[in-house]
Amino acid sequence: MDLHLTGKRALVTGASSGLGEAIAKAMAAEGADVVVHGRDRARAEAVAAAVRAAGGTAGTAIGDLTTDAGADATAEAALAGGPVDILVNNAGVYPSRTWDEATADDWRDLYETNVISVVRMIKRLLPAMRGRGWGRFIQIGGGLALQPGADLPDYNASLAARHNLTVSLARELKGSGITSNTVAPGAILVDTAQRHFTGLAAARGWGETWEEIERKVAEEVVPNDIGRMGRPEEIAAAVLYLSGPLADYVTGTTLRVDGGTVLGVH
Ligand SMILES: NC(=O)c1ccc[n+]([C@@H]2O[C@H](COP(=O)([O-])OP(=O)(O)OC[C@H]3O[C@@H](n4cnc5c(N)ncnc54)[C@H](OP(=O)(O)O)[C@@H]3O)[C@@H](O)[C@H]2O)c1
Numbered sequence: 001m002d003l004h005l006t007g008k009r010a011l012v013t014g015a016s017s018g019l020g021e022a023i024a025k026a027m028a029a030e031g032a033d034v035v036v037h038g039r040d041r042a043r044a045e046a047v048a049a050a051v052r053a054a055g056g057t058a059g060t061a062i063g064d065l066t067t068d069a070g071a072d073a074t075a076e077a078a079l080a081g082g083p084v085d086i087l088v089n090n091a092g093v094y095p096s097r098t099w100d101e102a103t104a105d106d107w108r109d110l111y112e113t114n115v116i117s118v119v120r121m122i123k124r125l126l127p128a129m130r131g132r133g134w135g136r137f138i139q140i141g142g143g144l145a146l147q148p149g150a151d152l153p154d155y156n157a158s159l160a161a162r163h164n165l166t167v168s169l170a171r172e173l174k175g176s177g178i179t180s181n182t183v184a185p186g187a188i189l190v191d192t193a194q195r196h197f198t199g200l201a202a203a204r205g206w207g208e209t210w211e212e213i214e215r216k217v218a219e220e221v222v223p224n225d226i227g228r229m230g231r232p233e234e235i236a237a238a239v240l241y242l243s244g245p246l247a248d249y250v251t252g253t254t255l256r257v258d259g260g261t262v263l264g265v266h
Pocket of ligand 1 (some may be wrong): 013014015016017018020037039040043050061063064065066090091092093113117133140141143183185186187189190191192193220
């Protein structure tokens with residue numbers, strides 16, 4: 001199926017690793033011109049080089065999105081290569097903290113990183129997108145926005161804010177040709193998540209090999225109907241669909257890709 005992404009330019013924030021890297025690579029494989037963003041220039045350049053080696057088109061934009069200067073630098077670098085049709089707001093962090101551990105400052109800092117950074121990038125790219133009459137804002141949210149547990153309370157709330165601002169933005173963009181949607185992953189196997197769960201494995205008796213640990217994670221931490229963690233490519237596939245004109249009639253929605261981790265009707 002042709003997703004009609006050839007000729008589109010996409011900025012993927014936090015594409016120097018994990019989900020963002022998979023999204024950038026998948027977009028490029030479908031013909032989009034991608035801008036790989038990260039704070040770490042070497043990692044971002046390595047991803048862009050891999051895209052080009054596979055026959056795709058990619059540049060980089062570097063900046064810490066928790067600052068206006070970093071967001072300015074990112075937007076300027078992205079726009080220097082041409083207009084941005086698709087912004088995937090993926091950059092973010094998920095420090096492992098309990099209610100007792102997370103201080104008020106932690107909550108504030110995480111909101112800055114996971115929410116205000118998203119707003120910074122939307123504000124920088126929206127005016128030109130409006131002028132062109134077509135565009136995409138895709139926020140990476142998560143199942144913990146809809147079904148939070150006791151742990152990571154500050155992170156859960158930051159994801160909920162992403163889901164909420166996505167819908168508000170869709171309403172704001174009424175009739176503009178620009179859509180705003182959320183992709184909500186369950187627990188996805190990226191290096192950061194694998195390190196996190198491997199760190200917990202010994203204390204919880206989850207076994208030694210990653211296969212044993214993942215099985216336990218799927219049973220105890222993120223029980224779901226498929227019986228495993230998700231893969232980055234499975235998130236990228238949802239982003240690809242929402243990015244193209246086949247999804248022109250989809251806005252303000254949350255596309256869950258979580259193996260059925262989130263229960264109930266959302
Ligand atoms: N993996 C999951 O199971 C899962 C599930 C639900 C939602 N998510 C969401 O998916 C997104 C990506 O997560 P991931 O698992 O792929 O993690 P990851 O591999 O650790 O990637 C995080 C990315 O965000 C970038 N980043 C972090 N802080 C930044 C900042 N202040 N300014 C600019 N860039 C920043 C990092 O850039 P550097 O390389 O420069 O540090 C990196 O590219 C996050 O927003 C996360 O909340 C993940």
